[in-house]
Amino acid sequence: MPEIRSRNIIDGTGKPGFAGSIHLSQARIAQVATAETTAGMTAGTPAAGTTRAGAPAVDLDGYTVMPGLIDAHSHLASVIQPHGSPPQALAVLAAEIFRNLDTALDEGFTTVRELSGLDGGAVQAAAKGLIRAPRILPSGPMISQSCGHGDWRPGFGHGPWQEQWPGLMQGSVLVDGTSEALRAARMALRDGATQIKVAISGGFSSDCDELDDVQFTVDELRAIVGAAHGQHKYVTAHAHHSESVQLGISAGVECFEHATFADAKTLGLVRERGAAIVATLWVVKHLQEPAVLAGVRPRLRDAAQRALSAMTSMVQQAVELGITVGSGSDMTGPGQSGRGQEIVVRSSVTDPLEAISAATGQNAKILRIADQTGTLAAGLLADFIVLDGDPVKEPEILGDADRIRLVVQAGEVSKNTLPEPLANKISRLLAENLQAAPAG
Numbered sequence: 001m002p003e004i005r006s007r008n009i010i011d012g013t014g015k016p017g018f019a020g021s022i023h024l025s026q027a028r029i030a031q032v033a034t035a036e037t038t039a040g041m042t043a044g045t046p047a048a049g050t051t052r053a054g055a056p057a058v059d060l061d062g063y064t065v066m067p068g069l070i071d072a073h074s075h076l077a078s079v080i081q082p083h084g085s086p087p088q089a090l091a092v093l094a095a096e097i098f099r100n101l102d103t104a105l106d107e108g109f110t111t112v113r114e115l116s117g118l119d120g121g122a123v124q125a126a127a128k129g130l131i132r133a134p135r136i137l138p139s140g141p142m143i144s145q146s147c148g149h150g151d152w153r154p155g156f157g158h159g160p161w162q163e164q165w166p167g168l169m170q171g172s173v174l175v176d177g178t179s180e181a182l183r184a185a186r187m188a189l190r191d192g193a194t195q196i197k198v199a200i201s202g203g204f205s206s207d208c209d210e211l212d213d214v215q216f217t218v219d220e221l222r223a224i225v226g227a228a229h230g231q232h233k234y235v236t237a238h239a240h241h242s243e244s245v246q247l248g249i250s251a252g253v254e255c256f257e258h259a260t261f262a263d264a265k266t267l268g269l270v271r272e273r274g275a276a277i278v279a280t281l282w283v284v285k286h287l288q289e290p291a292v293l294a295g296v297r298p299r300l301r302d303a304a305q306r307a308l309s310a311m312t313s314m315v316q317q318a319v320e321l322g323i324t325v326g327s328g329s330d331m332t333g334p335g336q337s338g339r340g341q342e343i344v345v346r347s348s349v350t351d352p353l354e355a356i357s358a359a360t361g362q363n364a365k366i367l368r369i370a371d372q373t374g375t376l377a378a379g380l381l382a383d384f385i386v387l388d389g390d391p392v393k394e395p396e397i398l399g400d401a402d403r404i405r406l407v408v409q410a411g412e413v414s415k416n417t418l419p420e421p422l423a424n425k426i427s428r429l430l431a432e433n434l435q436a437a438p439a440g
Contacts, residue, residue, distance in 0.1 A: 001030050002433050003057040004426070008390055010066040012360035012375035014353055017392065021057070022065065024382050024433050027411040032376050058426045063418075064390050066356065067376055068110025068383035068409060069398070070363035071134075071339055072278045073257055073328020076100040077117035077169035080334075094168055096334040097122065101133035106415050107339050108385040108404040111135040111374075113195070113367050115236070115257065115328075116142035116150070120192030121167035132414065135383075137367055139197040140188030141170040142238070143181065143224060148215045149199035149206045149238055150174065172199075178223040181216070185227035195367075196228045196235045198253070201244035204287065204300055204307075211303050214243050221251035234368070236278070242266040249273050255366055257328065259318075260284065260311045261303075267314070271321045276366045279315045279358075280330040281349060282342040284308045312349050319350055326366045327358040340398040347395035356391060356398075382411040386418065 007019040011032065019035035079096035080088065097118070104112060112134045119138070126133035141164070144150025150172030164170035173188075175181045185196050200216050202209035209215070225235050229252070236255035237248045242263045245256050249269050255276045256262075262270070262277075270277060284307040286292055296304045318325045327346055329339045346355035364374020373383045386406035389397050397403045406426065407415035411434050416423050 001025055001055055002429050003055065004060060004065060004384075005057055006060040006063060006065040006386075007035075008064045009376065010064060010353070010356060010391070011377065012067040012357055012364075014357035014361070016353065017064065017390070022376060022382075022384065024411060024430075026434055026436065027382055029376060029378055029380050029382050031378050056429050056432070058422070058429055060386060060422075060426075063405065064387040065376075065384055066387065066391070067360040067374055068385055068407065069108045069340065069343070069359050070111040070113075070327075070367065070374060071104065071109050071329050071342075071359075072113045072326040072363045072366055073280055073330050074104070074112040074114050074339075075116060075330065075332045076104065076112065076114055076336065077119075077122070078171060078332040090165055090168065093165065097169065098131050098133075100334070100336045101126070101131060101136075103335075103337050103401075104339055105132055105134050105407060105409070106404070107337070107401045108387075108398070108407055109134045109339060110383040110385075110407065110409045110414075111137070111364075111367070111369070113137045113139070113328075113363075115139050115197045117169040117171045119166065119168050119170065122169070123192060135373075135409070137194040137369075138192060139195055139236075140191050140193040141173040141184075142197045142199055143184050143188070144172050144174055144199045145215050145220075146174050146176050147208045148174070148213075149201065149203040149209060151206065151208055153208075155208070175220075178219050181220040182223040182227055185224040189227065189231050189233065193233070195233050195255075196224055197238070197257075198224055198235060199238040200248055200253075201238060201240045203238065203240070204296060204304060207297075211300055212241050212243070214247055216247070218247060218251050221248065221253065225252040245270065249275065255326075257330075258311070259314055260307050262314050262318075264317060267318050267321055267323065270318070271323050276324040276326060277314075277318055278326040278328045278363075278366065279311060279346070280328050280342070281308070281311055281315070281345040283330040284311050285345055315346070315349055319354065324362055324365055325358060326363045327355070337401070338399055340400075340404075344395050344399045352392045352395045355395065359398075382408060384408050 001023040003021040005021040008017040010017045023031040202211040202213040234254045241261045287304045329342045361375045364370040388403040
């Protein structure tokens with residue numbers, strides 16, 4: 001089995017980095033070994049470039065190897081403003097979306113959970129290799145009530161919300177009543193949703209609601225949760241404040257996005273029910289910038305100014321309580337870049353190893369794919385990235401695509417900017433590994 005060796009392997013579990021090697025078998029990891037058990041890394045072993053058994057090896061001394069990153073809160077298809085923008089050709093919208101996907105992969109994200117918009121058609125295109133993209137877990141449209149967080153219609157606009165391009169994206173669907181909620185959830189599942197996204201509080205970017213509004217009735221939410229559970233899937237909810245999180249808990253929602261102003265009592269309920277939270281620290285930090293803050297509705301500016309300190313405190317309390325707290329960028333618009341800044345900000349709120357674990361192993365657990373990816377462990381997919389430096393000492397590396405030198409997705413090279421001849425050597429090793437017969 002070929003080996004990838006490094007003196008700094010971070011496995012995504014929250015443990016410190018270690019010297020060792022990753023043994024590959026086609027698209028999967030066969031073994032992760034420490035230096036003490038790795039052939040060729042101690043004195044008296046075979047020459048560099050081979051293992052004790054003569055299998056090929058590549059030594060990445062000076063680089064860090066870690067799992068491919070996971071963005072648990074992405075909006076890669078949200079490339080236009082909800083209203084007030086001139087119409088664009090469908091081809092332009094598709095190109096913008098595909099560019100976002102391409103950039104995310106270059107930034108080390110091998111998996112994304114798309115939380116409102118991207119259609120199953122784009123997922124199929126990625127799976128067929130027609131576009132460069134991370135592995136995509138789509139939600140379909142975010143389910144919103146009328147006058148809810150997903151209702152982008154201008155004032156007195158009473159027609160249906162038309163932000164949809166079948167085969168490409170649909171940002172939200174408006175429902176009222178349990179029968180409409182149930183049908184919307186079932187239609188999203190029919191179109192390939194791996195989870196359902198609902199909005200149960202107001203938001204900073206929506207127009208017709210207040211941030212502290214509570215949206216949907218418990219019966220409407222239970223209908224959506226029941227549809228998801230019927231197909232062994234789950235519901236995640238946009239929820240900024242305690243009352244909305246508590247409503248979601250009572251309806252069986254298993255994950256909460258943002259939870260910005262959730263108090264200690266609410267976090268206790270989240271822990272008790274075994275639910276998870278996905279923090280979006282970078283976007284609330286971004287809200288503090290004067291130019292961004294000026295664009296927030298005047299009545300929400302005070303909450304926007306408090307959002308970073310509130311979410312910082314929430315994350316610290318939730319981690320202390322043992323709640324699974326994931327990591328999401330919540331980026332929108334065309335030309336999305338710097339997705340890893342979420343991890344950089346999280347590193348200053350907790351610590352770099354926790355932030356890395358949130359964006360890898362913890363996110364995989366929330367997305368229910370921990371048996372496939374998220375950590376470096378035997379049997380999982382060979383999703384890993386190679387960094388020019390140590391992200392524990394320099395967390396900002398994770399926000400700099402130029403320092404993410406190698407991206408490998410399911411054993412296949414997606415990006416390789418390592419210096420030659422190292423770049424050629426590892427590309428050749430991985431290509432030969434994919435073509436080899438499975439080990440054992």
